[in-house]
Amino acid sequence: MLGRTLREVSVALKQGQITPTELCQRCLSLIKKTKFLNAYITVSEEVALKQAEESEKRYKKGHSLGDLDGIPIAVKDNFSTSGIETTCASNMLKGYVPPYNATVVQKLLDQGALLMGKTNLDEFAMGSGSTDGIFGPVKNPWSYSKQYREKRKQNSHSENEDSNWLITGGSSGGSAAAVSAFTCFAALGSDTGGSTRNPAAHCGVVGLKPSYGLVSRHGLIPLVNSMDVPGILTRCVDDAATVLGVLAGHDPKDSTTIQDPVKPFTLPSLTDVSKLCIGIPKEYLTPELSSEVQSLWSKAANLFESEGAKVTEVSLPHTSYSIVCYHVLCTSEVASNMARFDGLEYGHRCDSDVSTEAMYAATRREGFNDVVRGRILSGNFFLLKENYENYFVKAQKVRRLIANDFVNVFNSGVDVLLTPTTLSEAVPYTEFIKEDNRTRSAQDDIFTQAVNMAGLPAVSVPVALSSQGLPIGLQFIGRAFCDQQLLIVAKWFEKQVQFPVIQLQELMDDCSSVFENEKLASVSLK
C-alpha cells in the first residue's frame, strides 16, 4: 500500500481498502524504521493520528474532502506549522513554535491531509546536499536500495558499506528522502535555486517548482523572497499536479501571488507529441556534465523526436553569468532576511548581557552556522552604498537578461525546454564534503537556478538508473504560468521512461506491504 502513488492510495481510501488511521500508522512505523535516514526533524505523530481519526470519520460519513483526505504528507522544516516546532535546521530557531500555519500547509490540512512531520534540510535551506543542518545530514534511501547495493558489489572492492552512504541533494533532501522511502505520499519542499528539483533527481522522485507567484509563500521562512517558491515532491507527475491544484492561487497574505483564480485540474494523457516543440539549450552542455547524464539527456531528446515532436537546439546566451548573479542577489536578500534574528522576539538568545550589541553578536554567532554567516557577510558587502551599483544593480540587470533569454526562446515557438537537473547522480557523503558549501552550491545549482531568476515553472522527472544503480533526473522548463502544460509533457515522458521503483527489501524485510505494488525495473532509455 505504501508503495502506491498518491492517486492510487486515494482510491484505496475511498474504496475502503484501507482506513486513514491504518495508513497513518503504517507510515509512522516506517518513519521509525527509517529514522537513520534522518529525513525528519520532527515527527508529528499525535497530530497525524488525530487528523487521521478526523479523516476516518469523514470517510465513514461519506464526506471525504477530496483526493488528499487521509493522505500522509510531510513538510520541509522551513514552513511555519502552528503548534509544531519549525527549526530551519538552525540553532537560531531550535525550539521555535510558530503560532500560525503557512498558507500551503493550511491548504493541505484543509483538504484533510495528514501531517506526518517536518523534514530535514540545510540550515535555512542554504545548501545543495542536505548536509549542513544542525540535525546532521540526510541519507539518500537509494544508498540502501537493492539496485545500488548490487552494482556496488560488482564494482567496488572492500569498502565499508555503511560509511559510503549517499547524499540526497538539497536543500529539500528530507522531503525527497521521505517520499522516496515511502514514509509519505507527497512532501513540500522549497525551491530557490533548485532545492526541490536537485534532491528529487538524486532520490528518484518528481520535483516540481511552480511558477513564481502561483503558490503562496506566506509562512515559508524565506531564503530569497524574489526567487523562493514552495516545491512539491511526489512519486509521479500526476500526484504533483494534484497537490499543485490544491496549493495554487491567490493568497491575500502574499502580495506577489497572481490575482486570477486557479482551478484544480487533472492532467490529460498526451497521445500525440507531434505538435510539441522541445528546446535543447546548448549552453547547458557543460564540461562538468557527467557522460551518463549527457547520454540520457540526448536519448530523451531522441525519444521526443522519434515520437514526432520537433526538437531544436536553442540558445540562452546569458546562462554562464547566471550563477554568479544568483549568488549576489541571493546573499543580499539573505543578509536582509536574516536581520530579524536578533534574539529579541523569538528564537535563540545568548546568555551575554554586557550590551545589546554584544547580545546581538553572540546570539547570531551561536545561532547561525558558517554557511549562513558567510552569506550574510557577503550579502551585506554587496548592499553597501559603495558596492550596490556595481554588484546588486548589475546582478539585477543580468537577471533581466536571463529572464529575457527564456522569453525569446519561448517566443520563437519552443513549448518546453529539456535539460539535465544535476551534473551527475548522487555522490557519497564523504565525497561531497570535500568541497565547501559555496562551491557545491555553485556547481549543483548550475542547471536549476536560472529558472528561479526567471520565475518559470520547472519539474525534474526521474529517468533511469546510472551504471551505479542510482537515479538520474531530467528537467523540463515551461513558460511562466504554463505549469499545467509543462506537467502534461512531463507526464508523457514519465510514461515512456518507466523509471524503476526503489527496492528496499533487504533493509526493511519486515515491511513487505511496502513493496506489494512493486514494478519491475525497465530502464527503457538505456
Added chain:
Amino acid sequence: MAAPMLRWCCPGRRFAFARVGCGSCHRRGPPTGSTSNGKRGQSSVAQQPHITAQKPRKGEPEWAAVVGLEIHAQIASNSKLFSGSQVCFAAPPNSLVSFFDASLPGTLPVLNRRCVEAAVMTGLALDCHINRKSLFDRKHYFYADLPAGYQITQQRLPIAVNGSLAYSVYVGRKPSQMVTRTVRVKQIQLEQDSGKSLHDDLRSQTLIDLNRAGIGLLELVLEPDMSCGEEAATAVRELQLILQALGTSQANMAEGQLRVDANISVHRPGEPLGIRTEVKNLNSARFLAKAIDYEIQRQINELENGGEILNETRSFDFKLGCTVPMRDKEGKQDYRFMPEPNLPPLLLYDSGSLPSGADPQQVINIDQLRERLPELPRVTRQRLVQQYGMLPEHSCVLLNEVGLLEFFQNVIKETRAEPKKVTSWVLNTFLGFLKQQNLAVSESPVTPSALAELLDLLDRKAISAPAAKQVFEELWSNEGKTPAQIVAEKKLELLQDPEALEQLCRSTLEAHPDVVMDLKRGNPRAINKLIGLVRKATLGRADPTAIKEVLERQLSS
C-alpha cells in the same frame, strides 16, 4: 513580548536631503528672545509670529540661516501600513501586535489601501506630483524596537514629489504686514513606524513595546527654504492644519503623531551654505522654534569664535533650552538599501489611465481622491474673510485654535447677530475666558447655542452690552441655565418703558443738583456721572445711549 535588554544608543536613521540657498538674516550676538507662545497642546502656535527685521550694525557681516525639515506624520488609519493590527494610542503595551509586526519568520507585508489614499490626498493638498508608480525599499539597521532589522520605506521612488506648502507670517507689528511664504515639499514617502523602547535605568534593562511598530507614516521632506524657528514652526502648524482637515493624520504632536527633525546651517550671504546639523525629535511647535533659534545662534557664536560646525545629530534639551550632541558612537550608518521583494510596485491611476474592468477595490484613482478633497485651511480662511468680513488675522486665530472654527460656525448658524459681532465675541470674550482658565474649546462650559441665544438677546436690544457680559459670566460659571433664564433671574432685561426711564432721569436730576450745576458750568464729563447714576437706579437695565438722550432733553427743556 517585552524583552528585557540593555540600553543602546539610537543612531541617526533618516536620510538627509540637498540644500538650496535662501533665508533671512541673523545678526551676531546673543539669541533674541523671539516670540514664543505658551499655548496648550497642539495649538501651541495659535498666534501668528511676529518677525522683526534685524538691522545689522555697520561693518558687521550678517549671517543667514537655512532650515529644512523632515516631518513624520502618523497616518490616521484603523490598521497598520502592512498588517491588520489596530492603530490606537495608549493601548496596553504589546496588545496591538500582529505576527508581521513582530517580524515572525515567513510573514509578508500587505499594503493598506487607506494609507496609500492618505498619502495621495496629502500629496494633492500640497500640490505634489503624484508618481503613478512608486516603489518600496528596505532600510537596514539594528535596533531593538525595529523587529525585522529593517524598515520598509520609499527611498528610490516615493509616492509624491515636488510640492509646496504656503504659510503666513507677520513681518511687522501691524496685522496688515502679514505675508505668505512658501516652502517646497521635496517628497512624501510611505514608511513604517518603529516600536518604542522604554528604558528602565533602575534595572538597567530596556522594554520593547511594539504597538507602534508598523503604523503607517508619511515622511514629508521640506526643502531648506526657512530661515528661523518661527517660520519653521508656522510651516509645521500649517501642515498640521492641512493634515487634520484632510483627516490623513491626527497630527497631535504631544501624542507623537507628528514628529519633526530640523536641518540647520548658517552662512554669510553670497557664500556657500554652511555645514548643517540635525536636531531630532522635536515634539512641540514651541520647542521646535526654540531649538532652531538656539541652534542658529549656537552655530553663529561657534563660527564667530573661530570654531567649526560638525555635521552631527543633536537633540533639544527642553529643560535647559539648548541643543546637545546625541551620543552616536556608530558613526555614519550604511543603511544597505534594497528593493522590498515582497511588494510589487505601487501603481496609481487617474480616470484616463484606469484599466477597464479593474476591480475598484484593487485600484486607486487619483482623480477620484482629488474630488473628495475637503476645503483646505487656506481656502477656509479666505472664505471667512469674504463671507463674514473678518480680518485675515482673525481667520487665522479661528483655524489655529482646535475646535474654534466649528464653534464659531455653530454660533453663526443659530444666531441673527451680525457676523462681526459673533467674531468679536468668539475671539475676544469666549477665547479670553478659555485662555484665562487654560481650557480647550471642547472643554468650554458655554455651548455654541447658549452664546447664539445670548447674542440674539443683545441683537434684539433685549439686554445691554454690559448686561450681556454679565450673562456670559453667569453662563460660564453656572452650567445648565439658558441666557434667558439668567436675564430673568437677574432682572437684566432692558427697561422697555420710556415713561419709567423719563421718571428715573427726572428724579436723578432732582436728587443731584450739584452735578447738574457742575454740568451747566461747562464740565462735559458731568453728564457721564449722571448717566452712571441713572444706570445704577435701573440696576443696569437701561441702554446708556438712551439714558444720555433723555437726560440731555430734560436738561435743555
